[in-house]
Amino acid sequence: MVNGKGMFALLRALDRKLVRDLWGMRMQALAIAFVIAGGVAVHLLAAGMLTSLEETRRAYYDRYLFADVWAPVVRAPNALIAGVRAIDGVQAAESRIRFPALLDMPDMAEPASGEIISLPESGEGAVNRLHLTQGRMPRPDHRDEAVVLQGFADAHGLAPGDSLAVTVYGGRLRLHVVGIALSPEHVYAIAPGQMVPDARLYGVIWMNRRALAQATNRDGAFNEVVVRLSRGANEAAVIAGLDRLLAPYGAPGAYGRRDQLSDSFVASEMDQLRTMGMVIPPIFLLVAAFLVNIVITRIIAVQRAGIGLMKAFGYSDGEVTRHYLKLVAAIGALGLAIGGGLGMWLGRVMAELYMEYFTFPFLVFRADAMDYVAVCAVSGAAVLGGAALAARRAAALNPAQAMTLPPPPDYSRAAGMGITRLRALDQQTRMILRQIIRWPARAGLTMAGIAASVALLIGTLFMMDSIKVLIGDFFGVANRHDVAVTFVEPRPRSAYHSIARLPGVMAAEPFRAAPARLRHGHLEERAAIIGVPADAELSRLIDAAGRAVTPPPGGLVLSDDLAAKLNIRAGDTIQIEITEGRRPALMVPVAAVAPTHVGSGAQMRIEDLNRLLREGPVVSGVNLRVDRDAVDALYARLTAAPGVAGVSLQALAADTLAGMMDENLGAALGIYSLFGALIALGVVYNSIRISYAERQRELASLRVLGFSRGAVSYILLGEVAFLTLLALPLGMAGGTGLAWYMAGAMSSDMFRLPFVIEPSTYGFACAVVLAVTVGSSLLVRRQLDRLDMVSALKTGE
Helix, strand or coil, rough: CCCHHHHHHHHHHHCCCCCCCHHCHHHHHHHHHHHHHHHHHHHHHHHHHHHHHHHHHHHHHHHCCCCEEECCCCCEHHHHHHHHHCCEEEEEEEEEEEEEEEEEEECCCCCCCCCCCCCCCCCCCCCCCCEEEEEEECCCCCCEEEEEEEEEHHHHHHHCEEEEEEEECEEEEEEEEEEEECCCHHHHCCCCCCCCCCCCCCEEEEEEHHHHHHCCCCCCCEEEHHHHHHHHCCCHHHHHHHHHHHHHHHHCEEHHHCCCCCHHHHHHHHHHHHHHHHHHEEEEEEHHHHHHHHHHHHHHHHHHHHHHHHHHHHHHHHHHHHHHHHHHHHHHHHHHHHHHHHHHHHHHCCCCCCCCCCCCCHHHHHHCHHHHHHEEEEHHHHHHHHHHHHHHHHHHHHHHHCCCCCCCCCHCCCCCCCCCCCCCCHHHHHHHHHHHCHHHHHHHHHHHHHHHHHHHHHHHHHHHHHHHHHHHHHHHHHHHCEEEEEEEEEEHHHHHHHHCCCCCEECCCCCCEEEEEECCCEEEEEEEEECCCCCCCCECCCCCCCCEECCCCCCCEEEEEHHHHHHCCCEEEEEEEECCCCEEEEEEEEEECCCEEECCCCCEHHHHHHHHCCCCEEEEEEEEEHHHHHHHHHHHHHHHHEEEEEEEHHHHHHHHHHHHHHHHHHHHHHHHHHHHHHHHHHHHHHHHHHHHHHHHHHHHHHHCCCCHHHHHHHHHHHHHHHHHHHHHHHHHHHHHHHHHHHHHHCCCCEECCCCCHHHHHHHHHHHHHHHHHEEEHHHHHHHHHHHHHHHHHHHHC
């Protein structure tokens, strides 16, 4: 029996052994810690960034009274706002004037598009207040004063005191900038129909209501209502009430935040962060649990005699168990510390990156306390759970049995051992196969860990392939125009011919856009019906093979996302309620369903849409393919044209998106590739290093018997090389499944990632894992070359 003072001394000795064990396996412990750190960092990055975005968005929206519902109209009298405020569930409502505009900027030849919005006539207003960053608000008696969105102002070097020319509703205004502002309505400032924001080409201007009303022929009237809801109000009921009230005034239909362009992009990004946080960290932590189990099991095998001595000197089963759990806890704590620091650093970097695209007044990365608690609890459960069974086995060893060398393994009875008797195999290869077949569970877990690293690399890198296909299909196949011109209001077909004849236009196609509600059974969606020529080449829907899906006479082609939302298939009939003009209700057959990657689409022939709308041959705009050498003169003509409301530059949008991919997405995927390599490093290095520790005496014996260093290295390293080669196809299969899941989980109403994996992605993932395997093997080979054979041969004595 050991007294209390002696027990304390023994425990201190056991702790000293713990420190010696950790130092002796420092590289293995560091490799495991890096795997844990990868899971912790990704979890904190995703959860912290999600928390930061949610809190920032909520605080910003609440402070600046962001609207819950928007209700556009063609023209409604100002007195109607009283009826809007009387609708049950409406807390506050403001009427305003809002129109698309062309912004003539002298520092660039391209026309900048945007919108111009009226300010409340008194005070700051009760909905959608501005956050001034410079200057002041326009004075009521100064008709030419304006506030400009900060992103656009920064891109063009605008400051209070400057002026700019604006074309709105066919008229030209000269405005003086008196303030720079941010708006909760334009956190993600992007032009309708575009994929990425470009602050140079899209701006927002706010000016006095009376001046804008006069410029747009809206004296005593408005063309949009913005509404904030009361707490607990039914949004659908309020929208229905607004639609009933505003229908006589050309209302296309009210909509909530889900369909508001800026907020839908923010919400989509938050959904992707949730997906990333749910999928990637568990992979790291499962691998960490496997590594801990393998490492502790093999350490116990190596220290079998030492454990027997510990039990003989009076250590209890609990003390032995706690000793190995403390060893694992130390590795886990190191992983948590590295991962916590890395996650915080990456979070701050990502917050700065987000501020380039999401224009909040501030965005500070902050992980919630519960995020830290959760990651510590899950990581602790993973690593301690992985070690618990092995530690209990160590504690259960009988001292006499533990201090006796285990009998040599009998390979003759193992399943599959017959393969080792093939004459074509040399002696060293037989040793490798016997080791693998003798310990199938260990070999299987090693393969699973290596496969997990390959799968993670493919499951993240595929997004680069997917987005390249998305860009190629959207810009190169479906939308092959360089410029899209939209008119202030539908114009006769002669307007299309006038633009088609402009110098620099190589090809032109008209289009007609009509807002509509699509209904099938009890399901309803808002969308624009686009009328295109029968032989459209510049803007069309395409099928999965990249072929154009041409609307047949009288038929409608739907994008697959709209068809899924409406539960409709080709051959069914859909009800269309046009929400402009005479507002006809139509029953139209769905001729085809086409897959789309960006937005939603509903197309029919332009002459069919004109006929259904009971109008003549009118157009909403023109798609152009232009001569790049003559665009400056063409842009100048388009900007000066009185009926042009907006000019969208598709070619520049494609370049902007490609640049964003190279700069930002490439860096993000590089980080995930590094994390995937960390998994491979943790699995492979630990597998080789512990196998080396277990077999030192055997390897030294082979050297004494005359085996060369190369032959002995082959016996040790060939095992992991063989397992790695077997794991690669498993990892590729797992990565394909993970990529398929991520393609669906990361998609949103705005974007749908195509499931595409290039052969080069498979090759790169395998190359990374093979490089890690070779690097790990070289590290252990150096130790093998320095093996002290005398000491190694004495270890079993």
